[in-house]
Amino acid sequence: MHDTHIRGNYFYLIIVIIFATIVTAISAFLIYRNSIKAAEDSLNLQALGIAVSLETSLNNSYDLKNIFKEIITESKWEGIAFIALYDKNSMTILHSNEKLIGKQVQDRNLKKVIDTGIPSHAYITLGTGERVFVLDFPVHIHNSERVLRLALHTYPAQGIVRQARLHVSGMAFIIAVLWIVGYFFVRASRYSDELRMKMAERERFAAIGEMASVLAHEIRNPLGSIKGFAQYLKEQNTDDRRQGTDFLDIIVSESKRLEALTEDLLMYAKPVEVKCEDFDVLDLINEVVKSMQSHKNVDITVSVHEGIKIKSDSTKLKQILMNILQNAIDAESKVIDIKADFMNNKIAILISDDGCGMSREVRENAFKPFFTTKTKGTGLGLAIVDKLTKAIGGEVEIKSEHQKGTVFKIVIPKNLI
Ligand SMILES: Nc1ncnc2c1ncn2[C@@H]1O[C@H](COP(=O)(O)OP(=O)(O)OP(=O)(O)O)[C@@H](O)[C@H]1O
Numbered sequence: 001m002h003d004t005h006i007r008g009n010y011f012y013l014i015i016v017i018i019f020a021t022i023v024t025a026i027s028a029f030l031i032y033r034n035s036i037k038a039a040e041d042s043l044n045l046q047a048l049g050i051a052v053s054l055e056t057s058l059n060n061s062y063d064l065k066n067i068f069k070e071i072i073t074e075s076k077w078e079g080i081a082f083i084a085l086y087d088k089n090s091m092t093i094l095h096s097n098e099k100l101i102g103k104q105v106q107d108r109n110l111k112k113v114i115d116t117g118i119p120s121h122a123y124i125t126l127g128t129g130e131r132v133f134v135l136d137f138p139v140h141i142h143n144s145e146r147v148l149r150l151a152l153h154t155y156p157a158q159g160i161v162r163q164a165r166l167h168v169s170g171m172a173f174i175i176a177v178l179w180i181v182g183y184f185f186v187r188a189s190r191y192s193d194e195l196r197m198k199m200a201e202r203e204r205f206a207a208i209g210e211m212a213s214v215l216a217h218e219i220r221n222p223l224g225s226i227k228g229f230a231q232y233l234k235e236q237n238t239d240d241r242r243q244g245t246d247f248l249d250i251i252v253s254e255s256k257r258l259e260a261l262t263e264d265l266l267m268y269a270k271p272v273e274v275k276c277e278d279f280d281v282l283d284l285i286n287e288v289v290k291s292m293q294s295h296k297n298v299d300i301t302v303s304v305h306e307g308i309k310i311k312s313d314s315t316k317l318k319q320i321l322m323n324i325l326q327n328a329i330d331a332e333s334k335v336i337d338i339k340a341d342f343m344n345n346k347i348a349i350l351i352s353d354d355g356c357g358m359s360r361e362v363r364e365n366a367f368k369p370f371f372t373t374k375t376k377g378t379g380l381g382l383a384i385v386d387k388l389t390k391a392i393g394g395e396v397e398i399k400s401e402h403q404k405g406t407v408f409k410i411v412i413p414k415n416l417i
C-alpha cells in the first residue's frame with residue numbers, strides 16, 4: 001500500500017515532465033516552422049518589390065545592359081545575388097554576369113512561369129555553394145513578354161530563423177535540465193523511501209523479536225514439564241494401558257518441536273555474544289555433516305583442504321552450517337557439496353545443493369524472519385544464519401535457480417580479532 005503510494009508520486013512527476021516535454025517540443029516545432037515561413041515571406045515581399053521597380057526602370061531605359069550592372073553595384077539594391085532576363089524560349093537576354101548572356105537555360109521553374117505567366121519562387125544552390133532565394137517574375141519590357149529572375153541572398157532574412165533556432169535550443173536545454181533534475185529527484189526520493197521502509201521494517205522485526213523472546217521464555221518452563229511428565233508416563237506405562245503411549249509419543253515429539261521453536265526464537269531475539277577460538281574448518285564441517293547425515297538419505301561431499309585454521313566463533317559457524325544444511329535436506333537434495341577456501345584474509349564456504357531451488361520471490365525474502373514456504377517451518381532458520389554471520393563479521397549470499405538447486409556463499413574473516 002505504502003509502496004504503491006510512493007510509486008504513484010513518481011508516476012505523477014514523470015507524467016508532468018513528459019507532458020512539459022511534449023508541449024515544449026510542439027511549441028518549439030511551431031516556432032521554428034513559423035520562423036522559416038516568416039523568413040520566406042519577407043524574402044518574397046522584398047523580391048516582389050524589387051521586381052516591380054526593376055520592370056519600371058527597364059521600361060524607362062534603352063541601355064538595358066548597363067542598368068543590370070548598375071543595380072548589382074548600387075547599394076540601394078543590396079541583397080541581390082544576381083538578376084537575369086529571359087525570353088519565352090528560356091534564352092538569357094540579360095544577366096548581371098555578362099558571360100551568361102545568350103545562353104539557353106534548362107530550368108523547370110522558369111519554364112513553368114513562362115507557360116503560366118504566374119510568378120513563382122524557390123530556393124536554389126549556386127555554383128559557389130550558396131543557397132539563394134529566387135523569384136521568377138513575368139514582365140513586359142518594351143512590349144515583349146519576358147521573365148525577370150531575381151536571386152536574393154538569404155542571409156539577412158535568415159536572422160529570424162537563427163533567432164528561432166536559439167529559442168528552440170534554449171527550450172531543449174530547459175527540458176534536458178528538467179529531465180536531469182527529475183531523474184536525480186526520483187533517485188534521491190526512492191533511496192530515502194527505501195531507507196525509511198527498511199528502518200520501519202527493522203523496527204517492526206525488533207518489536208516482534210522482543211515479544212517473541214518474552215513468549216519463548218514463558219513457554220519454555222511449562223513445556224519442559226509437559227515433555228518430562230509425558231516421558232515419565234510413557235516409562236511407567238504397562239501393557240493393559242498400551243494404547244495411550246501413542247498419544248504420549250505425540251506429546252513428546254510436539255513438545256520437542258515447540259522447544260526447538262522457542263530456542264530459535266530466543267536465538268533470533270537475543271543479542272549475540274561472540275566467543276573466539278582457534279579451530280580447524282575441516283574438523284568443524286565434518287562434525288556438522290556427521291550430525292546431519294543421520295537425518296535423510298542424502299550424499300554430503302566435503303572438499304575442503306586440510307589445515308584451514310581460523311580464529312572465530314565455532315558454535316556460531318556450526319549453527320549457520322546446520323541451518324543451511326537442514327534447508328538443503330528439506331529441499332529434497334540428493335547431493336550436497338561443501339567447499340571452503342581462503343580468499344585474501346577471509347575464508348569462503350560454499351554449500352551447493354541440487355534440491356528444488358528457489359523462485360525469485362522466495363530468494364528475495366528468504367532472510368526475512370518468519371518467511372517460510374514449509375508447513376512446519378518457522379522461517380527463522382535463515383534469519384538466524386544472517387544474524388550470526390554478521391555477528392562474526394561475515395556476509396552470506398544466495399544463488400538459486402528454481403528446480404535446479406541452490407548455492408549459499410558465506411564469507412567470514414580468518415581472524416575475527
Ligand atoms: N537450500 C534451499 N533450497 C530451496 N529453498 C530453500 C533453501 N533454503 C531456504 N529455502 C527457502 O527459504 C525459506 C526460508 O528458509 P528458513 O530456513 O529461513 O525457514 P524454514 O526452513 O522455512 O523454517 P525453519 O528453518 O525455521 O524451520 C524456506 O521456507 C525455503 O522456501
Ligand SMILES: [Mg+2]
Pocket residue numbers: 323326327380381382
Ligand atoms: Mg530452515
